Amino acid sequence: MTQEHDLLRITDLQVDFNTFEGCLHVLDRVSITARMGEKVGLVGESGCGKSTLGRCIVRRVRPVAGEIIFWSERLNNVEDIVSVTDSIWKQLRKQIQMIFQEPGAAINPVFTVGDQLRAAIRFSAPTHIGKSQIQRRAIELLQEVQLSDPERIMSSYPFQLSGGMQQRICIAMALGVQPSLLIADEPTTALDVTIQEQILRLFNDLVSYHRTAVIFITHNLGVVREIADRVYVMYAGQVMESATTDELFENPMHPYTRGLISAVPKLTGGGIIEGIPGHIPSYLDPPTGCRFCTRCPDVVPKCDEVRPPIGSINASHEVACFLYGGEAS
Amino acid sequence: MTTLQRIERASSRRDGFRRSWYRFSKNRLSVVGLVTVGIVVLLAIFAPYIAPYPKDAGAVVNFRHANEPPNWSHLFGTDDVGRDVLSRTIFGFRYSLMMGAVVLSIATPVGVVLGLLAGYMKGRWLDSVIMRITDIFLALPPLIMALLINAVLGPSLINAMIAMTIMWWPWYCRLVYGQVAVLRNETYVLAAEMGGARRPHLLLKEILPNCISSVLTKMTLDMAIAILLGASLSFVGLGAQPPTPDLGTMVASGSNFLPDFWWIAIFPVMAIIFTVLGFNLLGDGLRDFFAVEEQELDKQ
Numbered sequence: 172m173t174q175e176h177d178l179l180r181i182t183d184l185q186v187d188f189n190t191f192e193g194c195l196h197v198l199d200r201v202s203i204t205a206r207m208g209e210k211v212g213l214v215g216e217s218g219c220g221k222s223t224l225g226r227c228i229v230r231r232v233r234p235v236a237g238e239i240i241f242w243s244e245r246l247n248n249v250e251d252i253v254s255v256t257d258s259i260w261k262q263l264r265k266q267i268q269m270i271f272q273e274p275g276a277a278i279n280p281v282f283t284v285g286d287q288l289r290a291a292i293r294f295s296a297p298t299h300i301g302k303s304q305i306q307r308r309a310i311e312l313l314q315e316v317q318l319s320d321p322e323r324i325m326s327s328y329p330f331q332l333s334g335g336m337q338q339r340i341c342i343a344m345a346l347g348v349q350p351s352l353l354i355a356d357e358p359t360t361a362l363d364v365t366i367q368e369q370i371l372r373l374f375n376d377l378v379s380y381h382r383t384a385v386i387f388i389t390h391n392l393g394v395v396r397e398i399a400d401r402v403y404v405m406y407a408g409q410v411m412e413s414a415t416t417d418e419l420f421e422n423p424m425h426p427y428t429r430g431l432i433s434a435v436p437k438l439t440g441g442g443i444i445e446g447i448p449g450h451i452p453s454y455l456d457p458p459t460g461c462r463f464c465t466r467c468p469d470v471v472p473k474c475d476e477v478r479p480p481i482g483s484i485n486a487s488h489e490v491a492c493f494l495y496g497g498e499a500s
Numbered sequence: 501m502t503t504l505q506r507i508e509r510a511s512s513r514r515d516g517f518r519r520s521w522y523r524f525s526k527n528r529l530s531v532v533g534l535v536t537v538g539i540v541v542l543l544a545i546f547a548p549y550i551a552p553y554p555k556d557a558g559a560v561v562n563f564r565h566a567n568e569p570p571n572w573s574h575l576f577g578t579d580d581v582g583r584d585v586l587s588r589t590i591f592g593f594r595y596s597l598m599m600g601a602v603v604l605s606i607a608t609p610v611g612v613v614l615g616l617l618a619g620y621m622k623g624r625w626l627d628s629v630i631m632r633i634t635d636i637f638l639a640l641p642p643l644i645m646a647l648l649i650n651a652v653l654g655p656s657l658i659n660a661m662i663a664m665t666i667m668w669w670p671w672y673c674r675l676v677y678g679q680v681a682v683l684r685n686e687t688y689v690l691a692a693e694m695g696g697a698r699r700p701h702l703l704l705k706e707i708l709p710n711c712i713s714s715v716l717t718k719m720t721l722d723m724a725i726a727i728l729l730g731a732s733l734s735f736v737g738l739g740a741q742p743p744t745p746d747l748g749t750m751v752a753s754g755s756n757f758l759p760d761f762w763w764i765a766i767f768p769v770m771a772i773i774f775t776v777l778g779f780n781l782l783g784d785g786l787r788d789f790f791a792v793e794e795q796e797l798d799k800q
Binding site: 229231261264265267268269271273276277278279280281282287290291294295341344345348 | 686687688690691692693694695696697698701705706709710712
């Protein structure tokens with residue numbers, strides 16, 4: 172794992188929101204990496220800061236500390252997204268695309284799909300290209316996301332299409348820019364299960380085909396298992412555990428990960444599963460140590476005082492918990 | 501296949517127009533408003549052909565027929581110098597409409613552009629500068645200020661329009677500002693930005709089209725207020741000067757002959773009411789129309 176191959180390396184990212192109630196410590200020293208073409212899952216329950224992390228990468232949220240190092244193929248250079256100038260960001264941003272939870276909200280309601288798709292192609296083209304060429308590319312993209320009858324789709328307005336179709340269009344627009352990193356923020360959560368399956372498969376095929384690196388933000392462990400090569404488990408703004416997907420599901424180590432996996436409702440088993448008792452701690456005054464200590468079944472006294480260091484179990488498995496060694500420094 | 505057929509039908513342009521008309525015409529009053537405004541506009545455009553005595557619009561005297569009450573040859577009667585009140589009222593629509601149209605067609609773009617910039621730059625210095633100036637204008641009573649500006653510039657139709665325009669743009673600035681401040685955080689704006697769209701595209705093609713419906717509604721309603729304000733300025737002698745057949749001026753000169761020769765003032769007043777009511781009904785209809793449309797967009 173040489174650092175040259177890291178497409179994105181986030182180190183010790185810290186985000187605070189100032190509100191009337193006080194300062195919310197939303198992200199606490201989060202570090203994640205994504206290599207070229209790697210599919211990284213980011214799991215955690217609602218409100219754990221995973222979307223905030225995604226919005227930091229696209230500069231919608233300003234972190235108070237930490238860095239987001241992005242390797243730009245086009246500039247052949249690494250840049251810190253947190254501190255780059257606007258003019259460099261203008262070149263960087265096309266290499267990072269985002270897909271959103273609500274596909275309907277990501278398409279402008281007052282224009283036809285074709286208008287927007289063509290605009291997206293025009294902006295992403297390195298040089299000026301002709302109208303017929305844009306049109307051909309737009310049709311190509313819609314075919315790529317398996318929308319039949321592209322001409323008709325292009326002349327419709329977003330609200331005339333179903334959620335699944337809208338999300339396909341969003342994927343087409345994002346991939347049309349040929350990004351090296353795609354941030355997918357719960358892209359299938361708003362869709363029903365059968366459509367979700369189709370979209371996931373399509374998404375998976377396309378990013379593998381284009382070798383796009385993906386940060387897949389979701390609360391759904393099943394989705395992560397299908398998509399991701401590697402998974403980060405987040406809780407209340409801290410990364411608890413990271414491992415390759417198979418490793419994580421076979422050998423979950425952090426008490427939170429184990430709780431999360433056992434809390435997934437099974438289609439086969441009867442009865443309501445227990446889940447994890449308790450709630451996410453307040454971001455106003457979270458424990459200074461591990462933020463899961465208020466709900467952890469295996470809590471030890473020092474947990475709420477000292478942040479457990481991230482320990483490597485093996486080359487591809489890291490966990491931040493005192494249960495697995497790691498003396499307080 | 502059925503879904504696609506439905507999409508095809510829905511996206512055909514003529515069908516879209518018919519659907520819009522169906523929804524708009526469900527509210528009877530907005531149709532009344534539209535018809536009223538249509539009549540006023542047609543009368544204004546074709547005034548020289550419709551008015552029975554087109555020459556009476558200018559400086560004509562005909563003392564033999566002065567102060568005649570409404571009769572078959574002069575439906576609205578004649579004024580103190582013997583001009584046909586009906587003809588002058590029909591010509592009066594021209595000045596009223598022109599006043600509203602000119603004022604709004606200058607004030608609206610100015611306000612919209614400033615509001616767009618300020619809203620997009622919310623929190624930066626440009627926002628503060630534009631919006632504080634806007635606030636100052638909004639704090640001044642419009643009629644009094646228009647009177648003042650007009651008095652300084654001197655009484656004439658053009659100066660009345662200038663005065664009204666100066667007092668009008670801040671309303672559009674604030675309307676658009678509020679909307680842009682919300683719209684700029686929409687996901688599709690972020691999506692376009694990430695796709696490499698530059699600022700002019702974001703402002704003009706992503707954000708502005710989503711404000712148009714409320715601007716259009718406000719313009720229709722403001723048309724009524726502008727006509728009233730214009731008539732008020734003319735009434736106090738700061739707008740169009742006699743013998744221009746402006747409705748406000750006609751009311752002013754006619755009011756000297758109340759109540760004996762009531763028709764000289766009352767018919768122009770009724771013409772003003774007719775016009776203002778039409779624009780108000782149309783504006784309300786448009787507001788409902790756009791509100792329903794937005795609900796439908798939200799539902800999906």
